[in-house]
Each structure stands twice: as C-alpha cells, then as structure tokens.
C-alpha cells in the first residue's frame with residue numbers, strides 16, 4: 001500500500017480513536033484517490049496534508065470509507081425466503097421471545113424490513129411473540145435517522161404499495177415507519193471492530209435467533225473479517241440464522257457449524273438444537 005494512504009488511515013485511527021486500518025486496503029486506496037480527485041489533488045501525499053489541515057475533512061473521509069448505502073428489502077428474494085419460510089418456523093418454536101440483531105444497520109432500513117416481515121408472519125400465524133431487534137452501527141448520525149424512521153420516497157424503493165400503506169405513516173414529504181414496528185427496534189452505537197466486546201452492551205442478556213450483517217464484512221481486510229465473523233457466530237443461538245450480503249461468505253473454519261439453508265443466497269443456520 002502507498003505509504004501516504006497508510007499514514008492517512010493511521011491519522012484517522014488516532015483522530016477518532018476507532019480502527020480505520022482494518023478496512024480493505026483496495027477500498028481505502030480507491031476512496032482516497034476519489035476524494036483527492038474531487039479536490040484536484042493528484043497525489044495521496046498532498047491529500048494527506050490537506051486532511052491534517054482542514055478541520056471538517058476527517059469526518060468527510062470517514063463517511064466515505066464507511067460506505068453508508070442501504071435500502072429496504074435489499075436482496076428481495078432472501079427477505080421473501082426469510083419472511084415466508086424461515087421466520088414462521090422460528091416463531092412457532094421460539095417460546096414467546098424473538099431476538100434479532102441488524103449489525104451495521106446504516107439508517108435502519110434493514111432493521112425495519114425485518115420488523116415488517118416478523119409482524120406479517122405473526123399475523124399469518126395468529127401468534128404474538130415479543131420481538132426485540134437490536135439495530136447497531138458505528139455512525140451516530142445514521143442511528144439518529146434510524147431512530148426517527150422517516151424516509152423520503154426515493155429511499156423506499158424496495159417497499160411494495162401494500163407495505164407502504166400498512167407499515168408507514170405519511171409525514172409531509174416523508175414516510176415514517178409505524179409505531180408498532182418502531183417499538184420492536186432498539187438503535188444503539190456499536191463498533192464491530194472493537195475487540196474488547198462481543199455484542200452491543202444493550203443486548204448482553206441472551207443470544208440471537210437471527211443476525212443480519214450485510215454489506216459490511218466485504219469492506220474489511222482478512223483478519224478483521226475473521227474477527228467480526230467470530231462475533232456474529234458467537235452471538236447466534238444454536239439453530240439461529242445468519243444473513244450475510246451477496247458478496248460475503250462464511251470463512252472455512254465456520255463451515256462445519258453453519259449450514260446453508262437454501263443452495264442459493266446467503267442464509268445460514270447455526271447447527272445445534274434451538275433453545276426452548
């Protein structure tokens with residue numbers, strides 16, 4: 001890696017007290033080159049000097065490195081499988097409490113997509129179960145948006161008309177997720193790269209039936225990928241389900257303990273008897 005790029009990541013790590021050195025080096029190089037080009041700087045070393053002198057720049061670059069994009073029902077087929085086949089069976093067995101974790105949730109689209117399909121499955125089964133979804137991210141401003149759960153129409157791409165009418169309330173130019181679904185979701189800041197903890201402190205008491213960690217692992221280098229994957233694996237109850245992003249895979253070491261639920265897609269079940 002370019003020395004200047006390494007120095008930039010080290011600067012950000014010191015500046016924020018958070019790990020910026022575990023993101024994939026190729027991603028970091030690409031994003032830094034993009035940002036330098038926006039500023040008409042041709043060398044990473046020139047951008048490094050700019051970064052040190054411009055007070056708002058560290059935050060700007062941090063946001064570029066921590067890609068924020070998300071949508072509702074991102075990867076619709078997997079959500080369909082989850083909602084119509086996997087979750088109904090899990091709700092039936094879960095003895096009154098279902099716990100999910102949307103790890104690296106961005107502005108909440110993923111966590112509320114999960115709340116919607118859980119609510120729909122409960123209606124079909126005519127069974128009410130207490131649902132706790134922990135939605136965590138490192139970006140405090142993304143979490144503020146997630147707590148508010150208000151989305152402009154251009155951010156509701158994956159939402160059907162039926163769900164738009166049943167699960168959202170129009171608020172001026174935005175749509176807010178209805179209270180019943182918001183109440184299922186607890187948003188909190190959690191750094192998945194923090195090696196001192198395994199799960200968000202708010203969720204300590206008990207494992208998870210379902211863990212979604214999508215489109216975050218793909219931005220990490222190999223050691224960090226393995227460290228975060230270990231957290232996700234430990235957080236899952238036996239029989240619990242892990243949902244990864246399209247470009248993310250299970251490291252070989254965990255393959256004996258995680259079976260792929262269908263032979264396409266990225267849903268895996270942790271082996272072992274379910275609780276309850």
Ligand SMILES: C[S@@+](CC[C@H](N)C(=O)[O-])C[C@H]1O[C@@H](n2cnc3c(N)ncnc32)[C@H](O)[C@@H]1O
Pocket residue numbers: 066067068069070071074103104105106107110136137138139142190191192193194213214215216245
């Ligand atoms: C591309 S978004 C993924 C959103 C959602 N999971 C999805 O698939 O649509 C990646 C998210 O990872 C978050 N992130 C980056 N570094 C993180 C870290 N160290 N700990 C927790 N979240 C992090 C970013 O803030 C961003 O919201």
